[in-house]
Amino acid sequence: MAAPSLNIAVTEKRFGVGAPLFADFNLSIEPGTVVALLGPSGIGKSSLLRMVAGIDRAFSGSIAIDAVAAAQAPAPGFVFQDARLLPWLTALENVRLANRDLDQAGAENLLSQVGLAGRGGDFPHQLSGGMQRRVSLARALAANPGLLVLDEPFVSLDAALAAEMRTLLAETIDARRPTVLLVTHNVEDGVRLADRIILLAGRPAQIAADVALDTPRSERNEAVLDAYRARLMA
Numbered sequence: 478m479a480a481p482s483l484n485i486a487v488t489e490k491r492f493g494v495g496a497p498l499f500a501d502f503n504l505s506i507e508p509g510t511v512v513a514l515l516g517p518s519g520i521g522k523s524s525l526l527r528m529v530a531g532i533d534r535a536f537s538g539s540i541a542i543d544a545v546a547a548a549q550a551p552a553p554g555f556v557f558q559d560a561r562l563l564p565w566l567t568a569l570e571n572v573r574l575a576n577r578d579l580d581q582a583g584a585e586n587l588l589s590q591v592g593l594a595g596r597g598g599d600f601p602h603q604l605s606g607g608m609q610r611r612v613s614l615a616r617a618l619a620a621n622p623g624l625l626v627l628d629e630p631f632v633s634l635d636a637a638l639a640a641e642m643r644t645l646l647a648e649t650i651d652a653r654r655p656t657v658l659l660v661t662h663n664v665e666d667g668v669r670l671a672d673r674i675i676l677l678a679g680r681p682a683q684i685a686a687d688v689a690l691d692t693p694r695s696e697r698n699e700a701v702l703d704a705y706r707a708r709l710m711a
């Protein structure tokens with residue numbers, strides 16, 4: 478599937494009484510762009526991802542994926558904060574469940590792309606937390622390799638594993654060029670992975686900063702990363 482554009486124009490999103498989470502919130506994303514959404518806890522990042530994924534339809538306004546309403550468009554590949562694998566299915570079966578057209582060889586290929594060649598027959602409890610997270614990335618690629626929605630995909634991994642996953646994701650993005658919406662608390666994820674960082678603030682949430690990161694991911698050395706970090710802290 479080719480990478481789609483994403484057009485978010487939410488007139489209002491609220492839960493119960495009180496100020497809405499989003500009011501007149503607009504964000505357009507070009508095909509093949511990696512956007513990192515940063516902002517304080519509770520501002521509405523995960524809620525926005527669920528709306529983009531067509532899971533939460535209780536809002537006014539529109540979210541369009543290649544000009545098709547999100548609820549009707551092919552669902553994105555979603556990586557949740559935890560791996561959420563079905564424990565009674567093998568890694569391979571978990572991946573194939575996301576795409577009924579995917580044959581065994583296709584699923585094995587995806588697992589090897591995330592560094593799990595030969596582990597397809599293992600059940601989730603036989604895999605480490607980091608490996609389970611890799612299976613969930615393979616599952617997302619099986620579901621929709623053109624549009625990935627990632628909700629804190631490295632949270633609760635130790636620093637070394639998180640760095641390993643980040644590298645894997647950067648390689649996957651560079652190989653496939655999907656459109657990506659990545660929610661993270663971690664500036665490091667943003668400066669290493671994103672083409673564009675959106676900082677959210679306030680209630681209703683507004684775009685407090687919209688920063689383009691122009692250096693290709695593979696060329697971001699420590700000096701470039703430092704400059705990006707400084708721009709975000711400013």
Ligand SMILES: Nc1ncnc2c1ncn2[C@@H]1O[C@H](COP(=O)(O)OP(=O)(O)OP(=O)(O)O)[C@@H](O)[C@H]1O
Nearest residue numbers: 492493498516517518519520521522523524525662
């Ligand atoms: N299903 C729901 N019903 C009622 N309130 C909800 C629901 N889902 C989220 N909220 C509220 O909406 C607000 C935004 O939640 P959300 O999870 O989108 O924030 P977030 O920015 O992703 O936070 P975090 O970074 O902590 O994951 C919070 O105040 C939360 O309590």
